[in-house]
Amino acid sequence: MTAITTIRIDHDTLPDPLSRKNPDAVADTIEAALREAGIDAEASDVISHLKIELPTSQLAAASTVLAGMGLI
16 A cells, blocks of 8 residues: 655636736646646545645655646
8 A cells, every 4th residue: 555645736826927828727737737746636626626646656756846846
């Protein structure tokens, strides 16, 4: 069994141009960027925030991608 980490990103903290996109499109963009970096992640919009779930073993790599996108 793999440990899973969940990252929450509030909609209000999204940088431009992501803040102007539909939340589902933002989730798709984030998921695609993580998968392109080889990270097995799932991102979704859950009304008040974006939820990103990924294996805990890939958290450091995911943090680098998300920081590069200006999300953390």
